[in-house]
Amino acid sequence: VPREFACAINGHLLKEPARTPQGFVFERATIKLWLETRGSVCPITGEALTLADLSDDRDLRARIVSWQLSRARATLATSVSAAHGDEDDLYDF
Numbered sequence: 001v002p003r004e005f006a007c008a009i010n011g012h013l014l015k016e017p018a019r020t021p022q023g024f025v026f027e028r029a030t031i032k033l034w035l036e037t038r039g040s041v042c043p044i045t046g047e048a049l050t051l052a053d054l055s056d057d058r059d060l061r062a063r064i065v066s067w068q069l070s071r072a073r074a075t076l077a078t079s080v081s082a083a084h085g086d087e088d089d090l091y092d093f
Helices: 028-038 058-084
Strands: 017-019 025-027
Touching (some): 017 058
């Protein structure tokens, strides 16, 4: 997973990226849980942070989806190619 597509708290691939005013990006559910259980502070800077301070990063979300689709296409192409060998033999079952 490219670093820019990973949550700054747990490193997981972002599904709903939420960006802080300082530019850090977290998975929305993860930062929400952090704020509820650890207090209203940014886990990176220690500065005050609330859910209202976060903004959805739709551009980043679109790039993540595009990256996932390209990986899926590459995986599919590789598996189809491996299943058929180097030549497409109509009668190779």
